[in-house]
Amino acid sequence: MNIYDLIILGAGPAGMSASIYASRYKINHIIIGNIFDGSVAKAHLIENWLGEKSIKGTDLMMKFNDHIKDFGTNLIVEDIVEIKEEENVEFGRNVFNIKTNNNKTYRSKSILIALGTKHRKLNIFGEEELLGKGVSYCAVCDGAFFKNKIVAVVGGSNSAAMASIMLSEHADKVYLIYRKKPLRCEPIMTDRIKENKKITILYNTNVTKVLGENRVKSIELDNEYDSSKEIKLDGLFIEAGSVPSASLVKELNVNVNDSGYIIINSNGATNIEGVYAAGDITNGSNGLRQIVTAVSEGAISATSIYKYLKEK
Amino acid sequence: MNIYDLIILGAGPAGMSASIYASRYKINHIIIGNIFDGSVAKAHLIENWLGEKSIKGTDLMMKFNDHIKDFGTNLIVEDIVEIKEEENVEFGRNVFNIKTNNNKTYRSKSILIALGTKHRKLNIFGEEELLGKGVSYCAVCDGAFFKNKIVAVVGGSNSAAMASIMLSEHADKVYLIYRKKPLRCEPIMTDRIKENKKITILYNTNVTKVLGENRVKSIELDNEYDSSKEIKLDGLFIEAGSVPSASLVKELNVNVNDSGYIIINSNGATNIEGVYAAGDITNGSNGLRQIVTAVSEGAISATSIYKYLKEK
Numbered sequence: 027m028n029i030y031d032l033i034i035l036g037a038g039p040a041g042m043s044a045s046i047y048a049s050r051y052k053i054n055h056i057i058i059g060n061i062f063d064g065s066v067a068k069a070h071l072i073e074n075w076l077g078e079k080s081i082k083g084t085d086l087m088m089k090f091n092d093h094i095k096d097f098g099t100n101l102i103v104e105d106i107v108e109i110k111e112e113e114n115v116e117f118g119r120n121v122f123n124i125k126t127n128n129n130k131t132y133r134s135k136s137i138l139i140a141l142g143t144k145h146r147k148l149n150i151f152g153e154e155e156l157l158g159k160g161v162s163y164c165a166v167c168d169g170a171f172f173k174n175k176i177v178a179v180v181g182g183s184n185s186a187a188m189a190s191i192m193l194s195e196h197a198d199k200v201y202l203i204y205r206k207k208p209l210r211c212e213p214i215m216t217d218r219i220k221e222n223k224k225i226t227i228l229y230n231t232n233v234t235k236v237l238g239e240n241r242v243k244s245i246e247l248d249n250e251y252d253s254s255k256e257i258k259l260d261g262l263f264i265e266a267g268s269v270p271s272a273s274l275v276k277e278l279n280v281n282v283n284d285s286g287y288i289i290i291n292s293n294g295a296t297n298i299e300g301v302y303a304a305g306d307i308t309n310g311s312n313g314l315r316q317i318v319t320a321v322s323e324g325a326i327s328a329t330s331i332y333k334y335l336k337e338k
Numbered sequence: 339m340n341i342y343d344l345i346i347l348g349a350g351p352a353g354m355s356a357s358i359y360a361s362r363y364k365i366n367h368i369i370i371g372n373i374f375d376g377s378v379a380k381a382h383l384i385e386n387w388l389g390e391k392s393i394k395g396t397d398l399m400m401k402f403n404d405h406i407k408d409f410g411t412n413l414i415v416e417d418i419v420e421i422k423e424e425e426n427v428e429f430g431r432n433v434f435n436i437k438t439n440n441n442k443t444y445r446s447k448s449i450l451i452a453l454g455t456k457h458r459k460l461n462i463f464g465e466e467e468l469l470g471k472g473v474s475y476c477a478v479c480d481g482a483f484f485k486n487k488i489v490a491v492v493g494g495s496n497s498a499a500m501a502s503i504m505l506s507e508h509a510d511k512v513y514l515i516y517r518k519k520p521l522r523c524e525p526i527m528t529d530r531i532k533e534n535k536k537i538t539i540l541y542n543t544n545v546t547k548v549l550g551e552n553r554v555k556s557i558e559l560d561n562e563y564d565s566s567k568e569i570k571l572d573g574l575f576i577e578a579g580s581v582p583s584a585s586l587v588k589e590l591n592v593n594v595n596d597s598g599y600i601i602i603n604s605n606g607a608t609n610i611e612g613v614y615a616a617g618d619i620t621n622g623s624n625g626l627r628q629i630v631t632a633v634s635e636g637a638i639s640a641t642s643i644y645k646y647l648k649e650k
Contacts (some may be wrong), residue, residue: 040389042388043388043630044389047386048387049525049526050385050386050524050525050526050527051525051526052524052525052526052529059455074358074359074362074637075361075389076351076354076355076358076402076405076633077387077398077401077402077404077405077407078401078405079404079408086389089390090389092391093388093389093390093391093437096391099548108454111368133432212362212363213362213363213364214361214364215362215364217364276530292624293624294624300410312604312605312606312638312642314637314638314641316634316637318630318633318634318637319348319634319637319638320634321388321630321634322623322630322631322633322634322635323626323634324630324633325626325628325630325631326385326623326626327622329624329626330624
């Protein structure tokens with residue numbers, strides 16, 4: 027069976043950037059992932075990728091995709107179900123076996139984990155039952171279904187702010203509900219929220235329940251708003267932050283920090299030989315987690331992997 | 339006199355990216371620099387900026403410039419001649435005075451040094467005398483003057499490889515002269531060089547003299563090529579690496595490493611309060627020094643500066 031030099035796990039900015047550099051180093055590699063699965067693709071508008079004043083998340087991902095395709099790199103759109111390390115005498119080093127939902131196994135001498143983050147759940151009553159029935163973790167994906175409706179966004183981050191603004195283009199009314207005060211998004215986003223007449227901010231408030239049968243009808247709060255702890259609405263968008271998608275790599279015994287982010291050194295290397303990580307899933311880049319930091323980590327890791335493959 | 343929150347020194351990718359983030363944080367700032375002065379603008383083609391398969395260095399810089407202009411940021415195209423720190427009781431912190439060749443002084447509460455690198459000289463006989471008369475440090479700037487001529491490139495890096503390829507589009511013959519073997523450029527570049535019939539590589543060879551009066555006539559080597567230590571040619575392009583442009587910041591007592599690069603921590607901060615650095619001039623990003631690493635460092639520094647200005 028074919029053994030690649032490198033398999034990149036994840037097709038977001040970190041994985042894509044690593045692939046560009048790997049191609050330039052002529053590292054025989056593939057990417058396993060879905061470009062529309064990550065947090066960039068789910069962003070309404072990206073305005074901080076240098077050179078693009080304002081671009082849809084999906085459009086930016088398509089640009090990245092065109093670039094890697096130009097090198098002829100194989101992007102395999104399958105879900106990874108298992109990653110296992112295996113001793114391999116022939117190569118004098120361990121080999122990684124990546125199993126996918128397609129019942130296929132891909133093998134490589136090194137891997138780059140660029141799986142990003144997943145949304146954090148609120149873990150409240152009704153959240154799971156009403157998912158897809160008014161509860162959503164993706165304003166960009168589902169926003170257009172709420173034309174002339176009333177919706178709420180939970181969170182205080184840039185993502186929450188962006189989701190509120192995006193939803194205000196469809197919905198009649200948007201509540202932005204944040205458990206603290208002030209919002210923790212960038213000042214430019216706070217300004218835009220405050221200028222937007224469709225958006226009402228509820229500070230120091232938690233959503234405690236989502237109510238409705240088959241469709242969201244209302245939410246319950248821990249603080250009164252307009253003399254009531256209940257708000258009638260049609261949709262609830264949860265933007266309560268993110269957690270690293272590191273469950274798949276647990277078996278590899280890769281070191282993670284207290285928040286679950288993979289610990290990398292300045293090379294992008296983890297504690298396991300041949301295992302590198304880049305992008306939002308790591309503790310790198312001072313925790314900033316932006317597209318610009320992801321592409322940088324991808325390039326640094328690919329360069330380290332090139333040296334690793336050559337030396338061994 | 340107006341005191342800015344931040345002055346960004348340098349208008350390359352690091353400075354530009356920092357400016358985008360500074361604008362989003364609503365940090366009152368300016369940039370002092372020239373977008374056509376840095377190593378990106380002098381690159382023939384950029385093929386590793388994710389999303390752009392192949393773009394001229396100047397075109398990429400124009401895209402970056404359009405982005406910062408969209409925020410209304412003031413880019414001051416003047417040469418910096420002096421940077422001085424001054425005690426300022428009013429602000430409870432030191433203030434930086436930046437003098438330019440235009441006899442102006444700009445003041446700010448923090449600075450970001452993003453001045454990049456400059457080309458390294460060979461320091462050989464004739465190099466200085468024949469500069470602009472056949473000797474050049476910029477193939478992109480001067481290459482077109484050598485149509486149907488014979489030229490040599492000194493160096494083994496990606497820049498040297500790119501310069502050789504670019505020059506082969508104009509010149510009849512290009513010698514690529516490198517003091518070691520093999521070339522230290524990316525494998526994809528080595529392939530392209532070897533496929534190019536106009537380019538001849540001379541390994542393990544140093545150029546010791548540039549000869550000619552008013553115009554370059556020939557160069558002298560320390561090893562024979564084709565039974566001679568002299569090669570007749572019309573142009574010599576020196577691509578012998580780069581050195582950090584840190585001379586301006588010496589007076590600030592910013593710590594630099596043995597190679598002269600500014601030492602930053604994971605915040606992008608230097609040892610001097612209020613002084614941050616980003617991009618090729620720093621020891622960050624594992625020494626990779628690419629556009630992707632520069633924009634990442636710029637974003638990280640701007641974020642740290644935002645916190646610094648708020649806290650103090």
